[in-house]
Amino acid sequence: MKYQSQAVAKPYFAFAILLFIGQIVFGLILGTQYIIGDFLFPEIPFNVARMVHTNLLIVWLLCGFMGATYYLVPEETQCELFSPKLAWILFWAYAIAGTLTIIGYLSVPYATLAEITGNDILPTMGREFLEQPTITKVGIVIVALGFLFNVGMTILRGRKTVINMVLITGLLGLAVFFLFSFYNPSSLTLDKYFWWWVVHLWVEGVWELILGSILAFILIKTTGVDREVVEKWLYLIIGMALISGILGTGHHYFYIGTPDYWLWIGSVFSAIEPLPFFMMMVFAFSMIKQRRREHPNKAAMTWASACTIMAFLGAGVWGFIHTLAPVNYYTHGSQITAAHGHLAFFGAYVMIVLAIISFAWPQLNGRQSNSPAAQKVEIASIWVMCLSMLAITLLLTAAGVIQVMQQRVPADGIAIGFMATQDLIVPVYWARLVAGMAFTVGVFMYLASFLVAGRTRDQAPALAANA
Amino acid sequence: MKSGVTTATTALRWRWLIMCMLTLTLALFPHEALFALPLIVFSAAAALLKGIWIINDFMELKHAPPMLRRMLMLWLLLTTSAVTTAALWQS
Amino acid sequence: MNMQQQIQQPETGYLPGDMALWYFLCAELGVFALLIAGSALVRISHPDLFQSGMAVLHPLAGVINTLALISGSYCVARAVICVRHQSPLAYRFFIATALTGMIYISVKLWEYQSLLSDGYSLHYDAFFTFYFLATFFHFMHVVAGVVIVLIYARALKKNGRNENSISHSESVAAYWHMVDLVWIVLFPALYFMRG
Numbered sequence: 008m009k010y011q012s013q014a015v016a017k018p019y020f021a022f023a024i025l026l027f028i029g030q031i032v033f034g035l036i037l038g039t040q041y042i043i044g045d046f047l048f049p050e051i052p053f054n055v056a057r058m059v060h061t062n063l064l065i066v067w068l069l070c071g072f073m074g075a076t077y078y079l080v081p082e083e084t085q086c087e088l089f090s091p092k093l094a095w096i097l098f099w100a101y102a103i104a105g106t107l108t109i110i111g112y113l114s115v116p117y118a119t120l121a122e123i124t125g126n127d128i129l130p131t132m133g134r135e136f137l138e139q140p141t142i143t144k145v146g147i148v149i150v151a152l153g154f155l156f157n158v159g160m161t162i163l164r165g166r167k168t169v170i171n172m173v174l175i176t177g178l179l180g181l182a183v184f185f186l187f188s189f190y191n192p193s194s195l196t197l198d199k200y201f202w203w204w205v206v207h208l209w210v211e212g213v214w215e216l217i218l219g220s221i222l223a224f225i226l227i228k229t230t231g232v233d234r235e236v237v238e239k240w241l242y243l244i245i246g247m248a249l250i251s252g253i254l255g256t257g258h259h260y261f262y263i264g265t266p267d268y269w270l271w272i273g274s275v276f277s278a279i280e281p282l283p284f285f286m287m288m289v290f291a292f293s294m295i296k297q298r299r300r301e302h303p304n305k306a307a308m309t310w311a312s313a314c315t316i317m318a319f320l321g322a323g324v325w326g327f328i329h330t331l332a333p334v335n336y337y338t339h340g341s342q343i344t345a346a347h348g349h350l351a352f353f354g355a356y357v358m359i360v361l362a363i364i365s366f367a368w369p370q371l372n373g374r375q376s377n378s379p380a381a382q383k384v385e386i387a388s389i390w391v392m393c394l395s396m397l398a399i400t401l402l403l404t405a406a407g408v409i410q411v412m413q414q415r416v417p418a419d420g421i422a423i424g425f426m427a428t429q430d431l432i433v434p435v436y437w438a439r440l441v442a443g444m445a446f447t448v449g450v451f452m453y454l455a456s457f458l459v460a461g462r463t464r465d466q467a468p469a470l471a472a473n474a
Numbered sequence: 475m476k477s478g479v480t481t482a483t484t485a486l487r488w489r490w491l492i493m494c495m496l497t498l499t500l501a502l503f504p505h506e507a508l509f510a511l512p513l514i515v516f517s518a519a520a521a522l523l524k525g526i527w528i529i530n531d532f533m534e535l536k537h538a539p540p541m542l543r544r545m546l547m548l549w550l551l552l553t554t555s556a557v558t559t560a561a562l563w564q565s
Numbered sequence: 566m567n568m569q570q571q572i573q574q575p576e577t578g579y580l581p582g583d584m585a586l587w588y589f590l591c592a593e594l595g596v597f598a599l600l601i602a603g604s605a606l607v608r609i610s611h612p613d614l615f616q617s618g619m620a621v622l623h624p625l626a627g628v629i630n631t632l633a634l635i636s637g638s639y640c641v642a643r644a645v646i647c648v649r650h651q652s653p654l655a656y657r658f659f660i661a662t663a664l665t666g667m668i669y670i671s672v673k674l675w676e677y678q679s680l681l682s683d684g685y686s687l688h689y690d691a692f693f694t695f696y697f698l699a700t701f702f703h704f705m706h707v708v709a710g711v712v713i714v715l716i717y718a719r720a721l722k723k724n725g726r727n728e729n730s731i732s733h734s735e736s737v738a739a740y741w742h743m744v745d746l747v748w749i750v751l752f753p754a755l756y757f758m759r760g
Contacts, residue, residue, distance in 0.1 A: 243589040250596070268687055268694040275599045275698075282592040289588065482646060490639035494632055500757055501628045510759055517753035524635070524749045532642045533742045534581045534735075542580070542587060546746075549594050553601045553750045560605035561758035564612040 008370050008470065010081035012088035017371050018098050019074030020364045024454075026067035026105070027357070031450055033060040038440040042433055051113065058138050059112050064352060065136065066105045071360030072181075072217055073101075073154060076174060078367045079224050080158055084165025089157050097153045104146040108139055130191055134198070136206055137188045144188055151182040169238040170220045170227075173245055177216030184208045196264030203259045210351070211255055211280060211322075215248040218318070218359050219287070225311045225366050226291060230298035240290040248283035255280050258330045262339070270332040277330040281323030284355075288315040303468045304369065304376035306385040306456075310362030313389055317354025317396070325350050325400065337415045342432075343407030350400040353392075361453075369460070374467040381460035381467075384452055391449030398442035406435045489527045496520040510565050518558040525550040581645075582736035590743045593706075597747045600702070601754065604695040611691050618692030619759050621685065626676045627756035630669045631748065634707075637665035638745045641714065641738040648734040651726060655734070659718035662741065666711035673704050699751060706744045713737055 008014065033056050039046045040053045047056075081088050088094060111120045117138070124140035126132045131141045139147070155178060162171050187204040223241045227234060257273025291312050302308065325347040329338040338344070365385065369377050376382065414428040423431075460467070500520065503513050529550065530536040535543040580587070608615045644658035680686075680693075687697045717737045721730065 239583065240585050243585050247589055247592050250593075266688060268698065271603060271694060272698060275596060275603060278599055279592060279596050282595065286585075286588050286592070290585075483643060486639060486642055486646075490635060493635045497628055497631045497635065497752075500753070501624060503757075505624075505759070514758045517757040521749050521753050525746055528638060528742055528746050528749065532638050532745075533739055534642075534645075537577050538580050539578055542591075545591060546594070549598055550746070550750070553598055556602045556605040557750065557754035557758060560608040560615075561754070563609050564615065 016078035086165035089160035174220035180213030307366035314358035321350025321354035346403035378463035378466035385456035388452035395445035
């Protein structure tokens with residue numbers, strides 16, 4: 008750790024991991040509910056578990072992004088954070104608001120939550136991923152403004168690199184697009200139209216900038232390749248991501264009441280969305296190949312390079328599978344979407360946050376990297392998590408194919424109903440649950456690596472060696 | 475030494491002039507139903523020739539790694555034949 | 566002498582410009598290929614829309630724009646040669662390239678304005694959806710090309726030539742040629758292959 012203020016990243020990372028564990032627990036509950044419909048009913052109904060699972064994901068990833076920013080920005084700008092105190096205050100505000108929201112989801116019926124949080128004053132609730140009570144949304148905006156102010160002032164004061172400029176652009180975009188969550192028109196088409204401005208333009212737009220800059224930062228630090236080379240790649244990847252991602256929003260505008268030309272815009276531009284991810288993969292591996300130093304943190308490099316592969320598969324390949332309008336006509340909202348969602352979020356965003364945590368955590372604790380023994384456990388956990396997430400994805404894809412072939416493709420009268428199809432898929436859901444448990448084992452191994460790291464701290468290279 | 479440069483620019487200049495002439499010829503083609511087919515064939519051939527020159531001489535991929543050159547040539551061939559096929563189909 | 570030989574006759578396997586940029590250009594060409602292939606498919610299924618749509622376009626505008634882009638390609642290729650030979654003319658050739666781009670932009674804007682005022686738009690029919698989608702996406706590339714060329718020309722004039730100049734100017738040129746290449750296919754498809 009070169010700058011004292013980088014330490015504020017620690018609580019963000021710790022809270023992110025905590026919420027990650029929560030997300031996995033709810034994932035297991037959901038996996039079970041697919042098979043045993045009334046499992047934990049009425050305490051935790053499926054819709055609530057699903058909401059908690061996806062909301063925890065978003066909240067912990069945002070928390071991870073903030074932690075990554077607090078860690079990365081002082082080092083890139085070569086000056087201390089503008090106000091570490093503000094970062095701490097915002098952390099507690101975010102943590103308390105996030106926790107209260109989750110408690111709200113779990114303790115009272117959603118309609119009651121809407122009532123007691125005054126949703127009728129400015130109705131924004133009830134939409135997928137944006138279920139947060141309006142006051143939580145206002146809280147998120149306040150935290151985001153404070154965070155951007157803090158980071159922006161730091162960047163203004165210090166060195167402006169391509170990495171921190173791309174990062175701040177991504178974060179600004181993240182905040183700006185979130186504002187569309189306050190727009191809740193009564194027309195369902197318009198509602199969905201702008202809802203995607205938050206959801207799609209986040210994950211397939213501005214979040215890719217954040218992903219790109221964190222990846223570039225890790226690669227510069229671990230490979231020692233010239234900044235210029237890394238920056239050039241970053242520019243091109245970001246350019247490609249925005250060209251494909253912004254108009255790629257069109258793939259959500261198929262058959263929802265929007266004009267026909269979206270079928271073409273959406274198909275064509277989203278068909279190239281795998282390319283920035285492909286370039287990211289080429290980028291990571293060519294930087295590693297050209298490396299000028301052997302960084303002791305192999306685990307972080309494994310996370311970063313595996314991240315690009317999994318992101319390419321999840322966001323790129325699995326996105327492409329159902330992105331063309333004629334295909335999407337049949338696959339829309341099937342388990343194929345769930346397969347894509349799982350691998351894309353895991354590959355692109357979960358892994359990059361875990362990569363930066365893996366890189367930063369030892370440094371925040373005065374070590375260049377964890378001990379080889381701890382890294383061994385961590386790398387094993389990466390393999391277990393990646394392979395089980397791939398298994399989940401393949402199984403959900405199989406489920407989706409069954410769904411499409413039984414329920415969607417056959418003509419009226421021949422096609423079987425939704426619930427009958429679900430019954431057919433139950434064996435696949437069992438296998439998926441097993442894969443989900445394997446993923447949980449991976450998460451435990453990951454947590455265990457922290458314990459091993461603590462125990463074998465004396466075997467880890469000290470930070471002083473990092474000139 | 476000087477002659478090498480001159481050769482390169484002369485070659486470029488000639489290609490540029492021929493490409494301009496080909497483009498102008500298209501404009502002068504009589505736009506009647508009788509000439510529809512020749513016009514399609516001529517404009518496709520002109521597009522191919524221009525594309526090949528752009529790739530080989532302007533982009534200077536003639537001596538570049540063959541993989542890249544082939545990819546661009548394939549792109550040119552595929553897109554030109556797609557539009558030409560569609561036009562011929564119609565006529 | 567060795568250096569000079571390399572300049573005049575690039576050795577086999579020499580890649581002009583930056584490798585990373587070529588990935589980007591291939592990706593861009595991929596998008597245009599999809600657009601062009603898509604339009605061909607629609608044309609086969611709706612020949613009448615293309616017949617009536619193409620009749621509305623202005624072939625002369627297409628011809629002027631093709632001449633402009635081809636000339637731009639020529640200028641930027643000359644600029645690269647000048648950079649390699651440390652000729653001060655490089656700057657002028659880059660500026661000339663940007664000027665040809667501006668001609669293209671002006672003509673295209675006029676074309677859009679006249680079509681839109683006649684009531685043709687993205688919504689009009691399948692042909693115009695493609696016309697506006699493909700040409701506008703391409704138009705934005707020309708605008709970006711002009712900006713890139715101008716920024717690079719200014720940097721070249723201000724900072725002079727350095728060891729990266731050749732590679733940078735080749736990259737700028739490659740981008741421009743890519744934009745030109747796309748237009749070379751779009752131009753006959755939109756204005757002349759009437760059938």
